[in-house]
Amino acid sequence: MANAPVADRRLRLHEETVRGLQAEPKHLPTAWLYDERGSRLYAEITRLPAYYLPRRERELLRSYAPDIAARAQAETLVELGAGSATNTRVLLDALVYVGTLERFVPLDLNEEVLRESAPAIAAAYPGIAVEPLVGDFLDELAWLPAAGRRLVAFLGSTIGNLYPLQRRAFLRALAGVLGDGGAFVVGVDLVKDPRRLQAAYNDRGGVTEAFVRNALTAVNAELDATFEQRRFDFDARWDPAHDWMDIGLRARQAHTVSIPGLELEVSFEAGEQLRVEVSTKFRREAFDREFGLAGLRLDSWWTDPAGDFALVLALPAVP
Numbered sequence: 001m002a003n004a005p006v007a008d009r010r011l012r013l014h015e016e017t018v019r020g021l022q023a024e025p026k027h028l029p030t031a032w033l034y035d036e037r038g039s040r041l042y043a044e045i046t047r048l049p050a051y052y053l054p055r056r057e058r059e060l061l062r063s064y065a066p067d068i069a070a071r072a073q074a075e076t077l078v079e080l081g082a083g084s085a086t087n088t089r090v091l092l093d094a095l096v097y098v099g100t101l102e103r104f105v106p107l108d109l110n111e112e113v114l115r116e117s118a119p120a121i122a123a124a125y126p127g128i129a130v131e132p133l134v135g136d137f138l139d140e141l142a143w144l145p146a147a148g149r150r151l152v153a154f155l156g157s158t159i160g161n162l163y164p165l166q167r168r169a170f171l172r173a174l175a176g177v178l179g180d181g182g183a184f185v186v187g188v189d190l191v192k193d194p195r196r197l198q199a200a201y202n203d204r205g206g207v208t209e210a211f212v213r214n215a216l217t218a219v220n221a222e223l224d225a226t227f228e229q230r231r232f233d234f235d236a237r238w239d240p241a242h243d244w245m246d247i248g249l250r251a252r253q254a255h256t257v258s259i260p261g262l263e264l265e266v267s268f269e270a271g272e273q274l275r276v277e278v279s280t281k282f283r284r285e286a287f288d289r290e291f292g293l294a295g296l297r298l299d300s301w302w303t304d305p306a307g308d309f310a311l312v313l314a315l316p317a318v319p
């Protein structure tokens, strides 16, 4: 399995963890969510009835992937944060139909998830070279494979998990490497009735809670930390000031956690938040502006009839 060049990904994650646990509010980098178990739990979340996002995205891809494939004429499809690459198959089908596609490069931080998904895709699309890449899409991206015309996909509303500054840097880096003839397709969840958002992230079966709590298990396992699940409540709530679901845990009582692997002691007050991820919901105007500032031009913005989700095709802005 190919690896994107990076000095030491784990070391960087550890440094970000120290910074996050010393910040206000305290937070853990989202990357802790997606170990092998976390990726399995995420796949379960995508099948929950109230978690409408993947279904809406799939419907939109079924309607518009042929347009995207015809516009992009891509020889290479790169998918950032590909995971199980489930909805990607709709895009792959359309690109194969157009007849340009030679190569699929699913990129993810999580090597295990690629070890499962890449062979399955390779078996289903025998005419396409499947070249999985372990890497971080928050890096510079200069190392993204550059062969032929490229379509870069960012599905599953993963763009919503980036903080605003990360998103800006990511979009600028992407615009910088997309080059002439490149295209970018992104699945975007939209602002809607907070009750539906609350329901989407607070399933009764507790799958989302188990997914979020798994971040603590992962930190304990890798860094010998003493996070105790029983000392935290799960908490996922709509934050209208930021237009995001704020997802994580709250300390039930004041206590201190040791993290020997980081030489760190972290004290929590009763009720104090430990954020594990945000899931930003977007509005078209702001999205348009942000893409413009990054050097990208919105070519198409497709939504489902209820306006739940958008599929966006962007191209490099003309200089």
Ligand SMILES: C[S@@+](CC[C@H](N)C(=O)[O-])C[C@H]1O[C@@H](n2cnc3c(N)ncnc32)[C@H](O)[C@@H]1O
Binding pocket: 030, 031, 034, 039, 042, 046, 080, 081, 082, 083, 084, 085, 086, 087, 107, 108, 109, 110, 113, 135, 136, 137, 138, 154, 155, 156, 157, 158
């Ligand atoms: C919300 S899931 C979406 C998965 C898939 N695209 C889908 O639509 O089902 C986010 C995926 O991005 C990966 N991921 C998260 N942060 C990443 C990063 N900084 N670089 C690369 N992959 C990342 C996770 O491992 C996970 O597979």
